Amino acid sequence: MQITIDNKSGFCFGVVNAIRISEEELAKDQMASLGDIVHNSKEVERLSNLGLQVISHEDMSNGLHKKVLIRAHGEPPSTYLTAAQLGIELIDATCPIVLKLQERIRKSYQEMQAVNGQVVIYGKEGHAEVIGLLGQTDGNAILITGPDDIEKIDFSRPVRLYSQTTKDPNKYNTISDLIQERMHQMNGEAIDFKKYKTICGQMSGRAPRLEEFSKEHEVVVFVGGTKSSNAAALYAVCKVNNPKSYFVSDAEGLKDEWFQGINDVGISGATSTPTWLMEEVAEAIKSITKEN
Numbered sequence: 001m002q003i004t005i006d007n008k009s010g011f012c013f014g015v016v017n018a019i020r021i022s023e024e025e026l027a028k029d030q031m032a033s034l035g036d037i038v039h040n041s042k043e044v045e046r047l048s049n050l051g052l053q054v055i056s057h058e059d060m061s062n063g064l065h066k067k068v069l070i071r072a073h074g075e076p077p078s079t080y081l082t083a084a085q086l087g088i089e090l091i092d093a094t095c096p097i098v099l100k101l102q103e104r105i106r107k108s109y110q111e112m113q114a115v116n117g118q119v120v121i122y123g124k125e126g127h128a129e130v131i132g133l134l135g136q137t138d139g140n141a142i143l144i145t146g147p148d149d150i151e152k153i154d155f156s157r158p159v160r161l162y163s164q165t166t167k168d169p170n171k172y173n174t175i176s177d178l179i180q181e182r183m184h185q186m187n188g189e190a191i192d193f194k195k196y197k198t199i200c201g202q203m204s205g206r207a208p209r210l211e212e213f214s215k216e217h218e219v220v221v222f223v224g225g226t227k228s229s230n231a232a233a234l235y236a237v238c239k240v241n242n243p244k245s246y247f248v249s250d251a252e253g254l255k256d257e258w259f260q261g262i263n264d265v266g267i268s269g270a271t272s273t274p275t276w277l278m279e280e281v282a283e284a285i286k287s288i289t290k291e292n
C-alpha cells in the first residue's frame, strides 16, 4: 500500500505563528485563548494539555483571566477596548494578513463615509474573522454571504468590496460580477466600484493543487475539523475530483471498506489540520490494510 501525505497541506503560516506564540507564552505563564486557536479539536486538546484554556467573550468580560490570546482570525476593536478597561494583557496572534485586511477596511470605511459609499464584505456570518472585519466599520459594512444578499446594497452609491480571507475565489468573482452588473444597469459608465483581492494565497493556492492531488490517488482521505469552513471547502474540491474521497476528523473515523482492493491512498488536510494528525491517520491506514 502506497500512502502519501500531501506536502502542501496542513497549517497555514498564520496558524503556525499563533501556535508558536501560544507555546512560548504558556512556557512562561498561564494563558487563556479567546475562542479555539484553530478549528481542530485534536490540536485544541494538545494545547489544552499544555495549559491553554479556551474562553468566550463573556468569560473575558468577567475579568478573571489576566492574560488572553487573540488567535489568527483577529478581533474587532471592541475586544481591545474591553481588555484595556479590565486590565487584561492581550497576546495578539492575529495573522499579519488579517491585520492588514482590517487596516484596509478601516481606511476604506473612512473614505466611503466622505462620499456616501458602502463597504461590502463577502464572508460567513458569525465567523470570527468576519466579526473582526465588520468591527473595523463599527458594524456598518454590508455583509454578503451569497448572491441573494446583494440586494442589501444601494447600487446607486459607491462600493468597495472585500472578501474574508478564506472564501472561494470563484464565488467571490461571481458576487463581484453580479454587483458590477447591477451598478452598471443603474449608473452606466459612471459606477464607482472597486473590488480588492483579499483571499489569502495560502488558501487560494491550495484548491488547484488539491485538484491534482485528488486525481493522482485511488482514494483520498481528507483530515479536518468539523467546525472548519476551510476544511469543508477543500474537502469539496477532493470529492469533485475523486469520488472516492472521505472526510475524517481523526483516525477513529476511518472505515475498513474504503481501502479494500486499493493500493494507493493520498492524505490531505485543511489549513487547520496538524501534520501530526495526518501522520496518525497514515499509521492507522497502514494497520487497517495490513489486517485486510
Ligand code: SF4
Binding pocket: 012, 013, 014, 015, 072, 073, 095, 096, 097, 098, 165, 166, 200, 201, 202, 203, 271
Ligand atoms: S489562511 Fe491566510 S489569512 Fe488566514 S490565518 Fe492562514 S495565513 Fe492568515
